Amino acid sequence: MSSMIQTIDSVLVPTDGSDSALAGAKRGIDLAAAVDAELHALSVVDTTDIENVPSILDSDATADDQAALEDAAEEAVEAVVATAQERAPDLEVTTAVERGTPFRRIDDYVDTAEIDVIAMGTKGRTGLKRVVLGSVTENVLRTVDVPVLAVPPAAVDGSLTPENTENVLLPTDGSEGAAAAVDWGVHLADVFDAMVHALYSADTSRLTMGTEPSTILSELEQTGETALEAVRERARASGVSVTGTVANGPPARVILDYADDKAVDLIVIGTHGRSGLERHLLGSVTENAVRGADVPVVCVPMAEYEADIEE
Structure with missing residues (x-):
């Protein structure tokens, strides 16, 4: 990455x-x-x-x-x-x-x-x-x-300070689009001296008919572990604490449930990932995460990241 x-x-x-x-x-x-x-x-x-x-x-x-x-x-x-x-x-x-x-x-x-x-x-x-x-x-x-x-x-009260920001949730799908959000998530966690929670959703709800579910789930989980390891490497390089989880379910719901369960203070997510949507579409996962979250969400556009790499 x-x-x-x-x-x-x-x-x-x-x-x-x-x-x-x-x-x-x-x-x-x-x-x-x-x-x-x-x-x-x-x-x-x-x-x-x-x-x-x-x-x-x-x-x-x-x-x-x-x-x-x-x-x-x-x-x-x-x-x-x-x-x-x-x-x-x-x-x-x-x-x-x-x-x-x-x-x-x-x-x-x-x-x-x-x-x-x-x-x-x-x-x-x-x-x-x-x-x-x-x-x-x-x-x-x-x-x-x-x-x-x-x-x-829902986030009208509270503040975004090192004293009040302990957990930064960083959903990732391992794509180049997610790489931009990983950089920003790790940087913001460093700024606030917070822990990064890397999260990958193995979404089995999109299984193709006739495919062996256990085989697909195993492949998804392997992809997830690879994606999480990339986040761990980036976090370690910046001296940021990190934990990683592969969860099972529709990504937006997994993100929002995890944010509630782990008392997440900030979510950092790419505006679109592996689905290959055009730049001007948010992507349903990001859109649903922003609409449903009770905490601030940093939306990182892939376009900004690609421009920097090309320079």
Whole structure:
């Protein structure tokens, strides 16, 4: 397995002023403080909201609506600054308010400001149910080339600090896509002085008819042991404690059950693995893990990893 040393110099916190966005911001602040990175707070005035105002309204009303949205965006970034001053007074914070389609502006900002990690809540102002990702977060996860620390509504309380982060869950399928997540998982475990829990799911639910189940399970378990050994080697090289488990069952359920059983504080997972999905698809395992998790999930895109290897 190829590996590379990760560095986090800048963390982006997109915000719409909602409680969910602030929950994401708190974890982003914690992470930036832990690695001494610069924090960026970005609020995007969604121009589709303005464009959807009926044309029969006079221009003054439209201008008022636009001004109100821009004021709300300014308040949202200032709330992040205030939270940062409380949690990490020495943190350097850069704020920005932009106009456009939120996920596109976030993607552009990542490129121009050379952002290393994004931290955001999985539910925005739209008030979607917990089991549904917020549309902005979902689009960000599908388009950006950097890891996204996704913070679910259930993880509003707590913090991402060395004192409170003891167990990092690192699901792996042994693929090149998983290799990127392994590097990030080990690095974050090193940052927080936590233990890595490497986990491979031998999913027998997809057995082909006519195939001897015991033979398939044996092959899956062997693949799993190989995948876990790659994680162990990477962790040992960084001086990080590691434990490995081959479990049996549908991957997303195995991940969520393990996270509950072992009091996991953080999950680090690739946005797609062996299934060979296109870059802009999360992959059902990752998507279900993010939707069902009670703890923050770092989603690591394969595209970012491939670009670094090619350079």
